[in-house]
Amino acid sequence: MMLRTLALLLSLPLAAGGQDSKDLARALAGPTNAAPQRLMLVDLPRPAGARIRLFDGKSLDGWQPWLGYADPGITYKGDPVATPIGTLRDTSGDFAVRTVDGEPAIWVKGETWGSLVHRADLRDYHLRLEFKWGPKRWAPRATLPPNNGLLYHTHGRPGEVFGTWQPSVEFEIMKGSTGMLVMVGKALRAHTNVAFDDALIAPHLRFRLDGRMVDMINGTPTWNVEAAVDAEKPEGEWNVLDLYVLGDRAVHVVNGVPVAEARDLAVIGADGKRTPLTHGRIQLQSEGAETWFRRITVEPIKRLPKIVSARG
Template sequence: MKTTRRGALTRLAATGVATVALPHVASAASRAPAAAPARAAADGWQPLFNGRDMAGWTFFQDGVGQQDRDGVVDVHDGMLHLLGPRYRGPAKAGMGYLATDREYENYHLSLEYQWGTRRYEPRTLWKRDSGILYHNPTGRELLWPDSIEYQIMERNTGDALPINHRAIPAISQGGLPGWPEDLPGNTQYAPQVDAGGSLRQWIRADGSFDTLEGWNTVELIAQGDKAAHIVNGRIVTALYGLQRQDPADRSRYIPLTRGRILLQIEAAEIMFRNVKIRQL
C-alpha cells in the first residue's frame, strides 16, 4: 500500500478520526455480564441485535455519557435508527457508539445498513460516515477508543483504520486482496500516523461496492490475528498480524484476537438491521 504521511493525515482529518466472538459462544474469557444469548439458527447464525430494544448493547456519546439524553437511538421496525427524526439534541451532534456488552473472537459478523438524509455539524457538507469498530478492549468508554475501524462511508466502505492497533494489509493481486492466506513474505505493517495522542493506520479498500441508496450488506470475518472486510459480497480488505499496544508498555505490541464490537455514531443519519454473528 502506498501511503504518504501527508496523504494519511489528510484522510484521517477527512474521516474525523484524527480528533473512533458471539454472546459468549466465541470465547470462555467473556468478562462483562449480559442477558442470556439468543438461540442460534441451524446454520450457526444468531442475532446480535434483537430488533426490539438495546439489550446487550451499551450507549456512549461524547459530552453526554452513557445515557441517551437526546434520542440519538430509535429502535423500530427491527432497526437501530441513529440520528433520525426523533433526535432532539443540538445541531452539533456528539460522536459516539453503541457497544456490545461482551467481547468476541473467531467470528463472522453480518449486518445491513442504509443511509438517512440528515447530517449534523460539523459534517453537513462531508460524506456520510459511520463504522464498525472491532477488537475494542472492555474498559473505560471514550471517544475514538483503541480498535480497528471497518469504515462505513460513502464510497469508502470497507477501509480499515486501526486505532492504537496495527495490521499488515494483504498484498493485492489485481484488485483481489489475499484471503484467507496472504502471499508469503508479506510482513510490512501499514504506516502509522500520530493523530494527537493515538497512532492510526489507513488501509484502503480494494474497490468500491457500496450503494448510496437502499440497503448494503457488510460482513466481517475475524479469525485469530487476521480479518476480512466484505462489502455486498466482495472481499475488499484483508488484514494480517493484528496487534494492539501493550497496556503495560505502549511502546510494545502484543497479539490481537478479540474485543467488543461497536457501531459508530458520526453526525449522519444511519439505520442498521439484521445484525447477526456466528462462531468460526
C-alpha cells in the same frame, strides 16, 4: 519489509496532502500493478455453532451507548479540551429502535458523535449486518460523504480515543470507502497489502491483494488503507456487510465483494511489546450521518474464507 517500512516512516515527512504525501505513499507501496482488481471470496467457512442475534429487533438490550463531545468539531483537535458526554444524558434521541422499510432497525441519529457498544466479547466469528443511510447530515461533516463505522476487537476505556470511541479496528462505513481498514487508537497495529493510488486523498494507499505489505500504525501515513473497490450500493439501498475474524486476522466484505484483509492485528504495550489482538466487542459508530442498522448476527467459525483474484 518491516524494517524498510519503519525506516521510510521515520525518514520521510508526514504531510496531510500534496506531493510529499504522494511521494511517501509511492515509496511505501512500491511499483503498482495498474490492472484493475477483480476479487472474489472463496472457501467460505461453515458455521461452527449456532447463529446469535446481537439485535433482538425490539430493544437495545445488550448495547451500551457512549457519546463524545457536545461539539463534535473539537473531536480531532488532540488533547481533550472538554469533558465527553459519556453516559451522563438520556440517549434515546441519539440511538433508538424504529421501523423502516417494514422492519425494525437500530436508528443512529449521527448529530452527536459516539457509538453503541455491544457487551459480548467476541472471537473467531462471522458477523453480518445490513446498513443504509438516512437523509440527515450534521456539522462538521454536513457537506462531506456520509460517515459511520463498524468497530471490532474493541477494548480499553470508553472514550479513550478522542473522548469518543474505544480502541478498536474499524470496518469503515463511508460513502465511496465502505470496507476501508482503519486503526482506531495509537497502540493498534496490523499488516495489510497496498498499492499507490493517485486518485485518493492522503495516504493514497489502497488494499491490493498482490500489493506490498505495510505495517499499519496510527498517527503515521499507514493509519488507514482504502478498500480495494467501492462495492456500496446507491444511497437509500440496504448494504450487506460481512466481517470474518479469526484470531489476529480479519476479512472485510461489502455486498459479497471482498475489499480488505488484515493480518497480525496487535496492541503495542508501553514496553513496545506486540501482543496479538484476537477478541473484543463491537461498536456501531455515530459520526455525522443518520444511519440504519438491521439483521445483526454473529456465528462462530474455525477458519477464514480466502480472497482470490477473479479470472476473465
